[in-house]
Amino acid sequence: MPRSNRSRSQRGRGDGHEELDVDRLTAGWRRTETRGGREWNVQPVSAAQALKTYTCPGCGGDVEPGVAHLVAWRADGVLGDAADLASRRHWHVHCWKIGVR
Template sequence: MARSNRSRGRAARAREGHPDLDIDRLTAGWRRTEVHAGREWNVQPVSEAQAVKAYLCPGCGLEVAPGVAHLVAWRADGVLGDAADLAGRRHWHTHCWRLGAR
């Protein structure tokens, strides 16, 4: 008799459906706050799969190519508010951000 590789619990889970995902909760888990040169920065990693556009790294002046994992950083303590800080976010190579070329 042939053996099935399918889990017997899969059909039951499919009938129940998937719970709704809380995107804010998922993305907030990745974002962190760092302090550099007396300023607070929000730092969020971008995976290879999420990197679909090219950006210019402010640390080295070279392109962050599509498909390359990198970081997005923006001020967390700006005086103009969260919207202005978020609009001023920049995409950095991970190693450039770690070197501290801000």
């Protein structure tokens, strides 16, 4: 059995740490960018969070599971936040940097 570096009195104690709020942590990475006179919300997706295959609108190629990428959606849409979120797209990081051709 492997040796533990924690004393027996500390095992099983919460030590007063609060639970991590993943939404709060990931929201800090979201940023707003302006492209072509429009504002966009851009949020990175880590390789560990990338679980599905998406089609990149920049190159038309697949964004495979396990590949870090970006999600972008309009920040200034006239139809409201729900419509903007529904129209979000997953981009390769490189494709987003060079922009839409």
